[in-house]
Amino acid sequence: MTQQLLQQLVEMRGIETHFVDAWGNPATIAQESQEKLLNVLGYNTTNETEIQRQISEDIQSVWLSPLNPVQVIRSGELLVVPVRLPIELVNDTHVLVITEESGEVSEFKVIPTDGELSASAHIDDVEFHEYQLTINAELPLGYHTMELRADSDVLASVRLIVAPKACYTPEPVAEGKKVWGLSVQLYCIRSESNWGIGDFSDLRKLVGYAASVGADFIGLNPIHALYPANPNACSPYGPSSRRWLNYLYIDPSVIEGFEHDDVQAILNREDFQQQLAHVRQVEHVDYEGVTRLKLALLRAVFDVYNNKYLKKNTKQNKAFKAFVAEGGTSLDMLAVYDALQSHLQKEGKECWGWPVFPDEYKDYHNPAVEKFKKANLTDVKFYLFMQWIAAEQLEAANQAAQDAGMTIGLYRDLAVGVSEGSAEIWGNKDLYCTDASVGAPPDILGPLGQNWGLPPMDPHKLYQQGYQPIIDLFAANMASSGSLRIDHVMALLRLWWVVKGDDAKDGGYLYYPVDDLLGILALESHRNKSLVIGEDLGTVPDEIRVKLADNGVYSYRVFFFEQAEDGGFFSPSHYPIQSMSTLTTHDMPTLIGFWHCLDLELGKELGLYPTEEILQTLYADRHKNKQAILDTLHGHNSVSGDVGHDVNVTGMTQPLNYGMQVHMAGGSSALLSLQLEDWLQMDKPVNIPGTFNEYPNWRRKLTQNIESIFDNGDIQSLAGQLTQARNNASK
Known part of the structure; x- marks a missing residue:
């Protein structure tokens, strides 16, 4: 009887018991894992009486509510x-x-x-x-x-x-125009003027350069708010808030007040200039150094701006207050969190996130937090100011894309979750299950499974809250852009939950109200005129791919994963039109890294492969894949005779690199995204999944300043070939 009751509860809460893994094999969620998932959802599974009581309570709560809390219908x-x-x-x-x-x-x-x-x-x-x-x-x-x-x-x-019945598609794309664009990790950009990290001014320049050679969009990493007081927590996929922006992308030099004598005095100090030169020159982003410099300058600029405008009845103050009012509780929560974390850091207290805050500060809604806010209004105002400036500078880059005539312009990336110590959870703990994490079962990218350290939303609580948190996320991340990429879009259907302390492979799937969420996505897509791309890699059930397509979400097709059963690579001309194709992603090696197996070498050094046998199998598969790639490139006349036919004697060269990109451009996908790193023929990846401190993830910079990249004749020629191939594919 106990087992039957547990299964009833498992079914009621949408816990999956069986699934098909990334290799197409049937897999079962262990009974122990199912029970643990019930536990993190708040259920006591220790005895039959308790289980029966909780089932009865859940059933009663439904029947005692005359109407559902929220209902989604289509037009x-x-x-x-x-x-x-x-x-x-x-x-x-x-x-x-x-x-x-x-x-x-x-x-x-x-x-x-x-x-x-x-x-x-x-x-x-x-x-x-x-x-x-x-x-x-x-x-x-x-x-x-x-x-x-x-x-x-x-x-x-x-x-x-x-x-609406489906998401928005821009008219030129709907009419068959094939477009291409560049994907870039914004923090990686080098320029003649930035402060050791790419910024929104760099983005505005990049938009102009890229548009001038035929690009129709610039794809960005998640630009979500991180942690001013904890700068080394730098993963864009583990943010503090997904509704707000990373202030490190602000360019201080274009804010009114930057030229003030007090600000310039700080900027021109010898030690400041030495540190600025250092963060600009180093190979990897020095987040601590950049944060120290930017916070000092931005605070000085804020003091000038605050005294001149924000303490008076000015149009600037009215605009600032309107921004704060529109941001509501969510914006206030982030600003208070950032001010409080900074305050605790200055006191020398452990402060990586709210779980280690003093007890009275562990919840945004506690009276002590309100008291802190009132005692530190200027500090809180400073963090509100930074969000306002960040939003204005992002919009300036978006406007530049529109002015340049880009079909899509900027496309933003929505991370699948927030980190455990985030402001987003701090202010809405009822929504998140902090004893579990989002991840993935074992697959091709992660043979051991993956645990991303991101507490998941409880789908039942999301429903009870009228879906407002997801509405806010979609709307905020479609702002100042023409497209939104949703990382791990399967999360709209199901998420792999890993209970704290367990291995990633021992997790289980929890289902979400996919039809409702897709309806909301379609509504916000039309309101914001935003095309939607769903990152549908990994363990993906066929049902979600069909559902996404029916709802106007563009699939994400990576060349290296598009293989037939015989090992050959599908021609890009066979990809779905309703898709964005690409050669590589931020979680994969660059083209040179792939071809020379540098990712496998790194993986071995970092202990990512459980056995030598697995590693050797990966090497053998890579060898076969490279030969198959050469075969398909030559078969489609995508590369010249200068590129070898035999993988044993053919290394990665510029003709092969560029040939692969032009090969993709002739495909049927409406959108083609290419990595700027591959234009520069870089060898090091920006991220290695499954690593934390073992590799400098999210830090590796580009090898050239953006001002010089587009002066390169070879790159200009490549861009011209891409544009021509896309135009031909449109006919």
Whole structure:
């Protein structure tokens, strides 16, 4: 009986028991893993009585709610509303009141029994019925409210979301235009003027350079807010908040107040200039050095700007206050968190994240936090100011892309989660399960499985919160851009949860309300005119790929993974039109690294392969793959006769490198993304999955300044060939 009850609870909470792994083999989630997942969701599984009680509580909570907390429908669909009431009320006349986002109100008199009876239950000896009521309402796209009333009493209310059938696609792309663009890790950019890390001014320049040679977009790493007081926590995929921006990308020199004598005095100090020269010259981003310099200068600029504008009734202050008001609790939470973490750091206290904060500060909603905020208003205002400036500078880069006539412009990247010590969790702990982490089961990229250290959202709590956190994430990350790439887009369907202390391979899948989430994604996509790309690599069930395509989400196709059963590589002309193709990603080696097996050498040094046999198998597979690549390139006349036919004597050369890129450009994917590192023929990767301190992830810079890259005749020729190939593919 206990086992049956556990399985009932497992099914109720959407825990998967079986799945197909990355190699196409059936796999089973261990019973122990299923129970552990229930535990981190808050369930006590120690005895049958407790399990039965919790199941009853969950069932009761549904039946005692006359309406669901949120309902998502698509444009043109009938509005069918489930209503649950005690049997003595089901024959009474009720009123459904729909208040549209615009404020327009409609009322519908309903008798529950006029609908279709769909279920019934007994709660404390009271019989409840659920009816499906069909409401004849033509509602516009948007976020509306629906209330169930009896006389003047509001029995329940539901958030009603009306979404388009599919995500937005720009008209030129919808009409068949094939475009290409460059993907870049913004922090990697070198320039003549930045402070040892790429910034939004560099991005604005890059947009101009790239557009001038035919590019239609610039793809970015996640530019989410990280940790000013913990700069070495630098992974863009482990942020503090996904709604806000990384202040390190601010260019201080273009903020009004930078030329003030007080600011210039700091800038021109000998020690400051020495440190600035150092962070510019080093091979890897020195996050501690860059943070120290930028915080000092930005605080000085803020002091000037604050005194001149933000303490007076100026248009600048009105704009700043409007930004803060629109940011609401989320922005306040981040600013308070950053100020508090900095304060604790100065006191010499452990402060990597809220789990080690003093008890009174471990939750944003604690009275002590409000007291701290009131005592440190100027510090909090400084962090609000930085978010305002960052948003303005990002928008300037976006405007430059539009002015340059780019079809898409900037495309942003939404990380799958936030790190454990983040401000995002600090302010909404009820939503996140901090005793688990998001990851992946064993696959080609991670033979041991992956644990990303990112606590997942509880899908039930997300539903109870009317999906507002996910709405905010989509909207914030579509701002100032023409496209959004969603990292690990399978998260809309299911996520691999790893319980704290367990190996990644011992995790399990939890399902999410994919149809609702895709509806919200489509709505925000149209509101923000943002094309959506879903990173659908790894262990991907066929059902999600079909569902994503039907919802207008562009697939993500990596050349090295597009292989037939015989080992040959599919021609890019066979890729789905509704996709973005690429040769490599930030989690993969560069073209030179791949060809010369530098990633396998590094993996061996770092202990990423459990056995020598696995490593040798990878070497053998790589050898076969490289020969297959040469075969397909020559078979399609994508490279000249100067490139060898035999892998045993053919190294990576510029003609082979560029030939692979032009080969991709002739493909059928609507979008083609190329890595700037491969234009520069770099050999070192930016990230090695499964490593932390073993390799300088997220730090490796480009080898050239962006000002000089586009002066290179070979690169100009490559860009011209890419544009021509894309134009030919459009015909």
